[in-house]
Structures are given as structure tokens and as C-alpha cells.
Amino acid sequence: MKMNPWTLSVLLLLAGPLGADPDWHVEYPDSFCVVEGSTATIPCSFTHPMVKEAITAPPAGLRVERVVWCANLEFCWHPVYNGYDSNSVLTSSRFLYLGDLVGNCTLNITKMLKRDAATYRFRIETNGVGWTGPNGVRVNVTDGEDVKVRSSVTDNVVKEGGQVTLTCTSACSFHQLDVHWYRNGHALSETGPALHLSHLTNGDTGNYTCSLDSSGQKTSSPWSLVVVEDEGFHRSVHLVVAVVKGVVLAVLLLLLAGVVLAKRCSNKTNEI
Incomplete structure (x- = not known):
């Protein structure tokens, strides 16, 4: 057929x-x-x-x-x-x-x-x-109303020099998300579901939010990060500074004593 x-x-x-x-x-x-x-x-x-x-x-x-x-x-x-x-x-x-x-x-x-x-x-x-x-x-x-920022640390207070990872999450599983990050409302250069912050300084303190697009329409509630001084580190620095000052002072005193002793010996020689 x-x-x-x-x-x-x-x-x-x-x-x-x-x-x-x-x-x-x-x-x-x-x-x-x-x-x-x-x-x-x-x-x-x-x-x-x-x-x-x-x-x-x-x-x-x-x-x-x-x-x-x-x-x-x-x-x-x-x-x-x-x-x-x-x-x-x-x-x-x-x-x-x-x-x-x-x-x-x-x-x-x-x-x-x-x-x-x-x-x-x-x-x-x-x-x-x-x-x-x-x-x-x-x-x-x-609708993305449950977008949240989750942190790798349980406390919002982190010491200087430390690190923290913030993750943008939702009840919906993400696929190739175009995630934007903000600190105090200002856009950061980093993008992607996770934001890695290391060698923290006081300048990293602020409120962090994530948005699922550049328009900022689907933005999470803020997550606050406070970076504080490491007291132990600063005590060590102060101790080192104090020791150095002490050594310098001791050297100056020894030099001064040497000068005085040399002058006295010179005077005795002249008298003879």
C-alpha cells in the first residue's frame, strides 16, 4: 500500500x-x-x-x-x-x-x-x-515571601578576624538563583545563594539582606551582624607594646648610666 x-x-x-x-x-x-x-x-x-x-x-x-x-x-x-x-x-x-x-x-x-x-x-x-x-x-x-537569611554561626556577635557564611534560603528549592546581597541597603559585589565573609573587621558590621533579583522585590528580612574587638588579641598587643617600651626604657637608662660613669671617671683622671 x-x-x-x-x-x-x-x-x-x-x-x-x-x-x-x-x-x-x-x-x-x-x-x-x-x-x-x-x-x-x-x-x-x-x-x-x-x-x-x-x-x-x-x-x-x-x-x-x-x-x-x-x-x-x-x-x-x-x-x-x-x-x-x-x-x-x-x-x-x-x-x-x-x-x-x-x-x-x-x-x-x-x-x-x-x-x-x-x-x-x-x-x-x-x-x-x-x-x-x-x-x-x-x-x-x-511567591517567595518566606525568603530568609541563615547564618553559619548561632550568635550575631562575631569577633574581629573571624568568619561567617550567610545563606539565602526559602521553602522552595532553588535552581540557579540570581541572588543579590546587601549590607545596610547597599548592594555588595558578591552574588549567589551563599555569602562568605572572612577576616571580619568592624566595617563588616551591619544588616544583611538577600534578594532574588536585581529589582529587590523579593527581599529577605535583615540579619544583623556585629563585629567586636577580640579582647584577648588586644591584651596581647598591649602587653607586647608595654614590654617593648620597658626594654627601650631600660636600654636608655643603661646608656645614661654609662655616660654618667664615664664622666665621673674622666673627672677623677683630671684631678690626678
């Missing part, structure tokens, strides 16, 4: 999602959550016949023409607006494809919105057939 090209394409398309063709496969996590306003990175990898047959030299005439990430769609057939479509100019700039056409399909979503909560699927299309990873990854978006 002769089959027209359109019917053949549909049958090949359905073969992947039904699990009949092991050459097509997409691997991504089942689900995770991110905080509204933060940046999410969906890790993803895939295999397709071209990769298995010849990574560096694909079969003649077979080429990848389109990669797609879609939200709440089963096959990602149609043009994608809330997601990524390499063939569409309507793709939002917040969706950035970090993958390639060989085996990496990682997607980056910046400034997560509540409406971004969805089940995302990845699709790859060649000039002969297309295939969509059937399971998808569920991304949940929380």
Missing part, C-alpha cells in the same frame, strides 16, 4: 511518544519549584538517530531544523509563545535556549512569573520527522 508523505510523517511522529523508538529520548527532572522573580534553569539532555549514527557527520540529507520548548502542550506542534521556538520571532527574550543540536536541551527562564508555572516539554524536528519528550517537567512558581 502506498502511503502519502503527510501520513508517514504523522506515524513517525507518534512512534516516539508511544515509546516504540528507543533512538529518541529526552531526559529532564520530573518537577521542581522556583521563586517568583528568580531565574530557573531546566536541565535537559536528549538523543536522536543522528546522534547515535554519526555525531560529527550526520546521514546525508538529515538535519535538525527546529528545537522547541512549550508549556502545557502535548507535542509542541504549533508556534510557541510561552516558551522557546527556534523558528519563531515571537519567542520571549526571558526564554533562552542554552542547549545545542547534538544532545543538550537546557532551557533558562529569567524573571519567573506566576503564569510561567506549567509543564514544559522539549521537541526536536529534523527535515524528516519530529519528536517530543512525553513526560515533561512540572515547574511550580512560589
Whole structure:
């Protein structure tokens, strides 16, 4: 029986999602959550016949023409607006494809919105057939009101020269957070979920907060750090200074005594 090209394409398309063709496969996590306003990175990898047959030299005439990430769609057939479509100019700039056409399909979503909560699927299309990873990854978006700063020390008071690590945490597990840190409302150069402070001085004293984006909309309550003088260290310094002063004074007294004694001996010599 002769089959027209359109019917053949549909049958090949359905073969992947039904699990009949092991050459097509997409691997991504089942689900995770991110905080509204933060940046999410969906890790993803895939295999397709071209990769298995010849990574560096694909079969003649077979080429990848389109990669797609879609939200709440089963096959990602149609043009994608809330997601990524390499063939569409309507793709939002917040969706950035970090993958390639060989085996990496990682997607980056910046400034997560509540409406971004969805089940995302990845699709790859060649000039002969297309295939969509059937399971998808569920991304949940929380409001981030429970963002907090946690410290590696139990006391807010730390001695000079000490160290402390502050961590930006939430009830939601973070994925590639774009965390910004502030001291007394002024932005610090350090970024990331953890802030490491070492060789502390009095200048490090202040209220520390973390924000999940540069706008500061999702900011934690302040965590206060007080750096105090190390009394033992300063007592040692004072003791050393006192000893040095004492030695210098003793040397001066000895020199003075030597001068006086030499003068007396000189006078006696003159009298004789």
C-alpha cells in the first residue's frame, strides 16, 4: 500500500511518544519549584538517530531544523509563545535556549512569573520527522515571601578576624538563583545563594539582606551582624607594646648610666 508523505510523517511522529523508538529520548527532572522573580534553569539532555549514527557527520540529507520548548502542550506542534521556538520571532527574550543540536536541551527562564508555572516539554524536528519528550517537567512558581537569611554561626556577635557564611534560603528549592546581597541597603559585589565573609573587621558590621533579583522585590528580612574587638588579641598587643617600651626604657637608662660613669671617671683622671 502506498502511503502519502503527510501520513508517514504523522506515524513517525507518534512512534516516539508511544515509546516504540528507543533512538529518541529526552531526559529532564520530573518537577521542581522556583521563586517568583528568580531565574530557573531546566536541565535537559536528549538523543536522536543522528546522534547515535554519526555525531560529527550526520546521514546525508538529515538535519535538525527546529528545537522547541512549550508549556502545557502535548507535542509542541504549533508556534510557541510561552516558551522557546527556534523558528519563531515571537519567542520571549526571558526564554533562552542554552542547549545545542547534538544532545543538550537546557532551557533558562529569567524573571519567573506566576503564569510561567506549567509543564514544559522539549521537541526536536529534523527535515524528516519530529519528536517530543512525553513526560515533561512540572515547574511550580512560589511567591517567595518566606525568603530568609541563615547564618553559619548561632550568635550575631562575631569577633574581629573571624568568619561567617550567610545563606539565602526559602521553602522552595532553588535552581540557579540570581541572588543579590546587601549590607545596610547597599548592594555588595558578591552574588549567589551563599555569602562568605572572612577576616571580619568592624566595617563588616551591619544588616544583611538577600534578594532574588536585581529589582529587590523579593527581599529577605535583615540579619544583623556585629563585629567586636577580640579582647584577648588586644591584651596581647598591649602587653607586647608595654614590654617593648620597658626594654627601650631600660636600654636608655643603661646608656645614661654609662655616660654618667664615664664622666665621673674622666673627672677623677683630671684631678690626678
